[in-house]
Amino acid sequence: MQEELLLTPGPTPIARRTYQAMSQGIFGHRTQRFKDLSASIQDRLKPVFGTDQDVVILTATGTSTLEAAMVNLVAPGDDIVIIVSGVFGEKFKIIAERYNYKVHIYDVEWGEAADPEAFKTFLSKLDSVQAVFTQACETSTSVLHPLKELGQVVQEYDQYTLFIVDAVSALGGADIHMERDGIDCLVTGSQKALMLPPGLGFVGINDKALDKINQGPETRYYLDLRMYLASLEEDYTPQTPAVTLYQGLDDVLDIIHEEGLENVYKRHIKMQKMLRAGLRALDLKPLVDDDAASPTVTAVSSNEEEIALIKDSLAQDYGISIAGGQKILAGKIVRIGHMGFMFPKDMLTILSALEAILSQSRQKDYYGKAIAAAQGAVK
Amino acid sequence: MQEELLLTPGPTPIARRTYQAMSQGIFGHRTQRFKDLSASIQDRLKPVFGTDQDVVILTATGTSTLEAAMVNLVAPGDDIVIIVSGVFGEKFKIIAERYNYKVHIYDVEWGEAADPEAFKTFLSKLDSVQAVFTQACETSTSVLHPLKELGQVVQEYDQYTLFIVDAVSALGGADIHMERDGIDCLVTGSQKALMLPPGLGFVGINDKALDKINQGPETRYYLDLRMYLASLEEDYTPQTPAVTLYQGLDDVLDIIHEEGLENVYKRHIKMQKMLRAGLRALDLKPLVDDDAASPTVTAVSSNEEEIALIKDSLAQDYGISIAGGQKILAGKIVRIGHMGFMFPKDMLTILSALEAILSQSRQKDYYGKAIAAAQGAVK
Structure with a gap:
């Protein structure tokens, strides 16, 4: 056959060499070897996100990072805007409905990209929006939203409003850069342009988002970014991480930077x-x-x-x-x-x-x- | 070298054949092939748990299943008992502190097993306990608690009280059986006796626990067992699952049943x-x-x-x-x-x-x- x-x-294809990297032999996560691997991964992962900050890695799929971005960065009662242009925008909406946020939906016709000028008008009518959520690529329609322009609209609206981007089907394929594009929190999963099996989620955060996380309410346990950030300072993870996927991540980062x-x-x-x-x-x-x-x-x-x-x-x-x-x-x-x-x-x-x-x-x-x-x- | x-x-060693199974080539999760794999896995997983019910599989590590068992089976304000005999009992305690439960700790000296008679006395002094949490094996001390006897104590205390067991370092190695031992919810991870890399969490539930889940409060998104149970009825998962680990799971279940x-x-x-x-x-x-x-x-x-x-x-x-x-x-x-x-x-x-x-x-x-x-x- x-x-x-x-x-x-x-999921997307995985290189033979990455399969080999993931089959080289598992090892303990409370070891110097894991610390070294984790540190080396961060060095090569940060440029992919366009950030100087460590990227939080969760052992979970992309969806968990959408929830983590929400629950760690927005407090109950906060006003948030979600740009909905397809199935994954709706996923943000579904997650938000489980929490007590004041949710404002900016609807975009499926198949179209958000228009920054129209979005600016929409946003200007709202008071004190704490965060704007959007997809980078809305996987269900294959649109790429104009992130840089949207980021500028958010920044001009209020310098304290967070711009939070789900780049699950974009990062590692589309040219996205947190700093350049004014993205405060950028999340993705392992199984798309990052060429790995599903099972790792990534949360990139800048200083502005970090402040919000540290000031924010105590979060539920598994998705508590503060816990992961504290461990990351010592190149650790609070729970047993998906070690074989880290071994694969080590390899795909080499592939990316070799090209x-x-x-x-x-x-x-x-x-x-x-x-x-x-x-x-x-x-x-x-x-x-x-x-x-x-x-x-x-x-x-x-x-x-x-x-x-x-x-x-x-x-x-x-x-x-x-x-x-x-x-x-x-x-x-x-x-x-x-x-x-x-x-x-x-x-x-x-x-x-x-x-x-x-x-x-x-x-x-x-x-x-x-x-x-x-x-x-x-x- | x-x-x-x-x-x-x-983590524990992984068989070469399991590495091969996980390297055979990834495929889409919204396919008949995945449905068939999922159904076949359930057939062979249920006897390992000692249950007739489908086992929920989360793409996440063991810790997430401890939280999932808690948040889906206990409502805020409920009285719960946690048997603490080491680091992982304390983990239950730490998770519980994030929710508004009335937590009663049954302390066991580290290195000793819980004594069913003494526990019975402890429990009898409490009113309306909704759930008792314990480890099967407390990994930090290498104790195996007498689950069957503890299960009987819980059952005799109140037929509606749930007995919830963390078997992360036990299931697939120690003889544990949900039905026989009176366990209402049994959770574990993939990376110990189940011979897989970390990255999958398992939640076994019986009818009693299922009723509680269905009556319970709406849970946060990623750990919402109702969502997984609804998908499981069609051999699906609500989010992208860790497909390569499912391929590995398929293989280790063969290994287990061959032996x-x-x-x-x-x-x-x-x-x-x-x-x-x-x-x-x-x-x-x-x-x-x-x-x-x-x-x-x-x-x-x-x-x-x-x-x-x-x-x-x-x-x-x-x-x-x-x-x-x-x-x-x-x-x-x-x-x-x-x-x-x-x-x-x-x-x-x-x-x-x-x-x-x-x-x-x-x-x-x-x-x-x-x-x-x-x-x-x-x-």
Whole structure:
């Protein structure tokens, strides 16, 4: 049986060398060896986040970091704004409903990016907002929000308002930088552009967020960032960490820095351009306009029958896995991941498979068209 | 460089075949393949817990399951009893302090097991206790509490009082069975006797506990067991699960059932007996009396100088890692793990290394003594 080509927006493929790193042999976490590993990881993780501060690593999945960012940075009764543009914006909303916040939702049409000017107007009508939450890439629609511009709006609204960004399907693929973009707290998971299995969550925090955490109310135990920060000062973790995933993290950080962060971002944009041009040559319409498209995932629209055909035929005939739509987009889109350990050749592979599938199903000659368009887009 | 022989009470060694299972290639969690894996895991996991109910699997470490058991099963204002006999009993206490429970501590001297009769007297003086929390094995002292007897005391006190057991360093090594032992909620982590890396937490619940969960207050998001239970009905998880650890879990459950649960328990008792007899032949005193000793870990006392010598020399001269004491037992004991993917030959290895180390340091002839005693103990 062939090996699956996993082109979903998470989990994403893992390099053989990373599997080997995670299989080298587990060791104790209360050791100098673990301290050294932890310190070395921080050195190489901080530039990925664009911060000088240590990044908190939780043994848990991305969702836990959304909750950790909320519960550690916002006190009950606080006013918060959530930008909701898809399923993961709604997840912020669902988590917030469990706490006694005053939640203001800034709704963005699914498939569109938040408009900084319109958001500025929305925000200006609210008093004393403590924090603004948004996705970087809304994985369910494949939009990348204009973080830097949004960060500036938040900063201009009130220098004490926190800008909190869920970059689960973006960090390590899209060019995001906490300092440059005015992000006070940046969270992500291990299983997307960071090329690891699911099981680690990351919380980047700047001084402003750190002050808030230290002044904030006592948090529930497992997600209490103060506890992790106190341990981090000695390169420890308060609980047993996922040691094998740390070993993998050690390796993927090497992979990232060997390629160079700038080259990583360029590769992701290249894959995005190839794919979008190729899909259009196949008369398939990306859900998101070019200027709002994420470099990590692309949603593409078609009718329900063709959506099912594409997904099933890619899987059954070619062993290529992609994702469908979620909630109101179910049956209306497929989503193709192009992040992490994925490469331009994988874009050619899926496009050539789509050429074959659609040439047959539509009785039309697409052979060579998508590949030529993909090549043309990045010449 | 030699490979480390990891004889700590967690993390514990991982079989090569399990590493391979975790490296076979990751796949999506919103697939039939994942559903099938999840269902198959449940079939083989339930007998390990001694329950007919599905076991909730969290992507998080053991500590999170202690908090999940607490926050989902006890409402603010409830009276709870925590049996504290070491560091992990104190962890229950620390978590409980974050919530508004009325906490009654039943203190047991570190190194001793809870006495069911004395506990019965303690409990009888309290009104309307909603839940009793205890460790199965208190990892910091290597005691195994008499769960069945304690469960009976709780049941006789009030049929609605929940008996909640942290079996992090016991389940899969010690003979524990939810139904037989009257345990309403049994929690554990992946990285001890279950032979996996850290990163999965397990929560076994019976009907009585399920009723309480369903009637209970809304819980914070990531640890909300109702959410996991609802997903489990369709063999799903609410968030991205640690897929590679599920692949590993699939394999270790095969390992366990190939050996047979009864044989697994016998092997653990055998290792415990070999080790204790061998240690005594070396004039080293186990911290815990025979009738209270855990089959998964053994703490052994000596003076501070010898404790340091043993730990350092095992590591440096022989590549064998063991653990030291925690909190008030720091510098007073070492702890040797004998659980999960550890075997009688590993007991011979560490005992022969200790023969060599102590023969030299004490200028006394221990050669062959520990090995002979170990063999004699299990003849």
